[in-house]
Amino acid sequence: MLFNTWTFLVFLAVTFATYHFLPWPGRHRVWWQIGLLTIASYVFYAWHTPWLVIILAASTWINAFVTLRLVRPGAPAEERKKWVTFAILANLGVLVFFKYASLVVGTFLPQSWCSHWGFDLTQIPLPVGISFFTFQGISLVVDVYRKPSVVLEDGKTKDERRKSSATCLQSGKFTNSKLSTLDSRPSTLFFKVAFFKAFFPQLVAGPIVKAHEFMHQIRAKTSASVDWDDAVRKLILGFFLKMVVADNLGEATAWLHYPEFVGKPGVTLLFMLYAFSFQIFADFAGYSLIAMGLARLFGYELPINFNFPYISRSITEFWRRWHISLSTWLKEYLYIPLGGNRRGELRTYANLIIVMLLGGLWHGAAWSFMIWGGAHGVCLAAERFFGVKVEGERVAMLESGKVENLTKGFVAIVRIFLIFNLVSLLWLLFQLTDFKDIILYVKELAAWGTLGKSPQIYYAVVVFGFPIVAYHFWGAAKASRWEPFARRHPELAGRLLNLAYAFLLFLIVTNSGNPGAFIYFQF
Amino acid sequence: MTRHKFRYRNALEIVAVAILLLACYAIFQKLTSTSAVLLESNLQSNLARASRYLNAPRVDTVLVGSSMTGRLLPSYFKEEGMEMFNLGLDGCHSPFGLEIILMRKDLPKRVLVETASLDHDPNANEKTVREAIQAPTFKIGRVVEAFRPENRPLSLLYWWCKQLSGRKPGGISHPAFMIDEQKGDPTSKSATSELVENDRAIEEILVTLKKRGVDVRLFSIPHSDGWGMPQSGRISKISKDVGIPILEPGVEVAKRTDTLRFTDGAHLDVGSATLISQEIARMLRSQSPIP
Numbered sequence: 102m103l104f105n106t107w108t109f110l111v112f113l114a115v116t117f118a119t120y121h122f123l124p125w126p127g128r129h130r131v132w133w134q135i136g137l138l139t140i141a142s143y144v145f146y147a148w149h150t151p152w153l154v155i156i157l158a159a160s161t162w163i164n165a166f167v168t169l170r171l172v173r174p175g176a177p178a179e180e181r182k183k184w185v186t187f188a189i190l191a192n193l194g195v196l197v198f199f200k201y202a203s204l205v206v207g208t209f210l211p212q213s214w215c216s217h218w219g220f221d222l223t224q225i226p227l228p229v230g231i232s233f234f235t236f237q238g239i240s241l242v243v244d245v246y247r248k249p250s251v252v253l254e255d256g257k258t259k260d261e262r263r264k265s266s267a268t269c270l271q272s273g274k275f276t277n278s279k280l281s282t283l284d285s286r287p288s289t290l291f292f293k294v295a296f297f298k299a300f301f302p303q304l305v306a307g308p309i310v311k312a313h314e315f316m317h318q319i320r321a322k323t324s325a326s327v328d329w330d331d332a333v334r335k336l337i338l339g340f341f342l343k344m345v346v347a348d349n350l351g352e353a354t355a356w357l358h359y360p361e362f363v364g365k366p367g368v369t370l371l372f373m374l375y376a377f378s379f380q381i382f383a384d385f386a387g388y389s390l391i392a393m394g395l396a397r398l399f400g401y402e403l404p405i406n407f408n409f410p411y412i413s414r415s416i417t418e419f420w421r422r423w424h425i426s427l428s429t430w431l432k433e434y435l436y437i438p439l440g441g442n443r444r445g446e447l448r449t450y451a452n453l454i455i456v457m458l459l460g461g462l463w464h465g466a467a468w469s470f471m472i473w474g475g476a477h478g479v480c481l482a483a484e485r486f487f488g489v490k491v492e493g494e495r496v497a498m499l500e501s502g503k504v505e506n507l508t509k510g511f512v513a514i515v516r517i518f519l520i521f522n523l524v525s526l527l528w529l530l531f532q533l534t535d536f537k538d539i540i541l542y543v544k545e546l547a548a549w550g551t552l553g554k555s556p557q558i559y560y561a562v563v564v565f566g567f568p569i570v571a572y573h574f575w576g577a578a579k580a581s582r583w584e585p586f587a588r589r590h591p592e593l594a595g596r597l598l599n600l601a602y603a604f605l606l607f608l609i610v611t612n613s614g615n616p617g618a619f620i621y622f623q624f
Numbered sequence: 625m626t627r628h629k630f631r632y633r634n635a636l637e638i639v640a641v642a643i644l645l646l647a648c649y650a651i652f653q654k655l656t657s658t659s660a661v662l663l664e665s666n667l668q669s670n671l672a673r674a675s676r677y678l679n680a681p682r683v684d685t686v687l688v689g690s691s692m693t694g695r696l697l698p699s700y701f702k703e704e705g706m707e708m709f710n711l712g713l714d715g716c717h718s719p720f721g722l723e724i725i726l727m728r729k730d731l732p733k734r735v736l737v738e739t740a741s742l743d744h745d746p747n748a749n750e751k752t753v754r755e756a757i758q759a760p761t762f763k764i765g766r767v768v769e770a771f772r773p774e775n776r777p778l779s780l781l782y783w784w785c786k787q788l789s790g791r792k793p794g795g796i797s798h799p800a801f802m803i804d805e806q807k808g809d810p811t812s813k814s815a816t817s818e819l820v821e822n823d824r825a826i827e828e829i830l831v832t833l834k835k836r837g838v839d840v841r842l843f844s845i846p847h848s849d850g851w852g853m854p855q856s857g858r859i860s861k862i863s864k865d866v867g868i869p870i871l872e873p874g875v876e877v878a879k880r881t882d883t884l885r886f887t888d889g890a891h892l893d894v895g896s897a898t899l900i901s902q903e904i905a906r907m908l909r910s911q912s913p914i915p
Contacts, residue, residue, distance in 0.1 A: 330632060352666075599638050
């Protein structure tokens with residue numbers, strides 16, 4: 102089921118109303134609520150291809166089973182290590198079979214091998230969202246292995262528990278806050294794990310939620326706990342980015358395929374590259390914001406996934422701003438276990454490249470994704486080698502506008518422009534998976550032909566790219582300009598923000614493009 | 625984490641202001657009747673054409689076809705004293721245009737169907753347009769003008785820019801919208817079972833229109849590969865089976881001139897489109913008046 106469909110709107114309305122307004126008995130409220138959300142998530146996932154739930158259920162069962170083993174009191178360390186290894190291999194096995202078997206078989210084995218065994222491994226369908234929920238599974242078992250209390254406690258401090266209990270009693274929703282939190286019995290853990298794995302806002306395209314970020318949030322929720330202001334703002338911005346920006350830009354980027362782009366003038370090829378750069382950001386950041394907004398409606402908080410990535414002044418900074426949930430996942434569960442930067446400079450460079458190669462491959466079963474990741478890894482290593490640092494720096498000109506900062510500001514803007522162009526060029530590996538096509542595209546771009554310009558494509562890029570540029574400008578000036586202003590004039594700032602969001606909502610209603618699937622669904 | 629204070633004031637304000645903006649825009653639309661004639665992409669252009677047809681007052685004559693027909697602008701027919709609505713949809717085949725005609729209760733008196741686009745198989749882009757037309761948003765547009773494709777604010781901006789720059793008609797062509805037109809001579813297709821099935825469906829729609837009193841005619845649109853050539857066997861068979869005459873303006877124009885020009889091998893340029901439009905108008909006038 103896609104977020105940008107009317108079917109989903111009905112599904113959401115029914116789920117939301119049932120979740121919040123049905124008189125669930127106070128004592129078992131949390132059970133009913135997570136049960137309902139889990140069932141709803143399975144319906145959401147199975148909507149177009151029902152058999153997919155078998156994979157999700159199997160993955161859930163494996164992870165829940167291992168989690169139970171890991172939290173068993175008195176389990177020997179050796180046994181726990183075996184179980185966590187088994188769970189990681191099982192998760193990766195599912196991912197490799199469904200996602201990479203076709204790539205491996207197609208590349209390394211002769212076609213006759215497949216036909217000899219009577220089945221074609223190159224034709225295995227890719228279950229949507231498998232990369233996301235298997236990574237969440239790994240996060241769960243590793244987190245529980247490191248700290249079993251991740252799934253046993255509600256994550257609140259004593260003080261928070263006391264306050265929460267008092268407010269619950271005041272609101273009259275529950276008579277006993279202790280009972281509103283899932284207890285720690287093994288039988289309940291299964292349901293917690295099932296809910297964590299299936300929670301529909303983030304099920305098919307993230308953000309990749311880690312167990313330690315989410316499990317402690319599982320408790321009874323009331324409609325009073327919904328932050329409507331935040332949820333509505335996130336939903337509006339997310340739907341605007343997806344439906345108005347990404348879907349309309351999709352008309353222009355449809356030409357970014359072989360042989361459609363052949364013979365186009367250089368300026369058109371460059372605009373198409375920018376169009377794709379804007380589109381992929383709008384599409385994925387839009388999805389993430391929608392997911393965060395939806396989770397908010399059910400009282401949950403998902404991690405932020407994008408933080409104005411196109412104002413990055415280095416690739417290192419880019420990866421701190423782009424798909425943050427993936428980059429932090431890779432850092433926590435791959436880079437650090439590999440040794441991170443603690444085993445000498447050479448090993449650090451190697452780790453960076455290995456992590457990014459695998460991160461690239463995570464995106465899709467094609468060597469071009471691996472090359473894409475590898476290219477980013479090489480850039481990260483090179484930046485580390487040359488000592489490129491971004492921490493503590495700010496876009497000076499935007500910050501103060503003082504003359505002495507103009508040089509710094511100019512350099513920052515040049516760097517932003519260069520990084521944006523480098524990142525955009527590398528996106529070609531996402532769109533054109535055949536290397537011959539990529540080389541041809543770059544050649545045509547370099548040749549800079551001038552015949553047959555396409556003003557309609559320029560219009561689309563300028564008009565629908567403008568919100569992305571404006572959004573990033575706002576991101577750059579937010580801390581230095583907007584926030585002080587908002588502190589001085591909170592009422593006015595609030596009104597201006599509301600007006601901006603209302604305008605975005607107006608454009609969603611009147612100017613949406615052709616609804617397309619989210620780009621990251623294929624990963 | 626759980627704060628028991630409803631936080632919805634801003635959310636309500638946002639929704640209220642958005643509704644207000646929408647109302648203002650709807651009033652602006654109503655008062656100015658401003659709408660985009662050419663939109664920034666093929667898909668939006670097709671949706672706008674379908675929307676304009678479905679929401680316009682009844683027109684006596686409707687041209688149905690692909691983007692090749694789309695070049696025959698109503699203004700060219702007006703010069704010959706004929707009111708006409710052009711339902712040429714980029715990359716779509718004629719039966720789809722006929723289906724749109726059947727969506728209205730009041731049918732036109734005369735429908736001219738492009739023969740070349742009858743030869744095309746329904747393809748992916750037609751599916752996209754069809755889905756968009758069946759979507760609730762498009763249906764709401766039948767009632768609320770502000771929701772119509774031709775009234776999209778950023779499409780209006782495109783149309784205004786276009787008028788200011790004085791450029792020729794055009795829009796982002798989605799590659800899928802180009803495939804059929806670049807396949808070469810469409811009449812060379814063999815009669816596969818799919819085509820036979822396709823022809824049967826076309827005949828059914830044509831018969832339905834005829835039964836409902838519409839004067840249906842086929843017309844061929846010149847193509848750079850052979851614009852004075854006779855029709856394929858399939859088209860002739862459809863014409864014979866349903867009892868619909870075929871107008872061949874290209875053959876008539878070929879007798880007088882050999883200067884028809886095409887912008888890309890398939891689409892007539894402005895001068896040639898005017899010539900063909902005028903020839904169609906003349907042929908219709910000489911053959912029979914509108915019933």
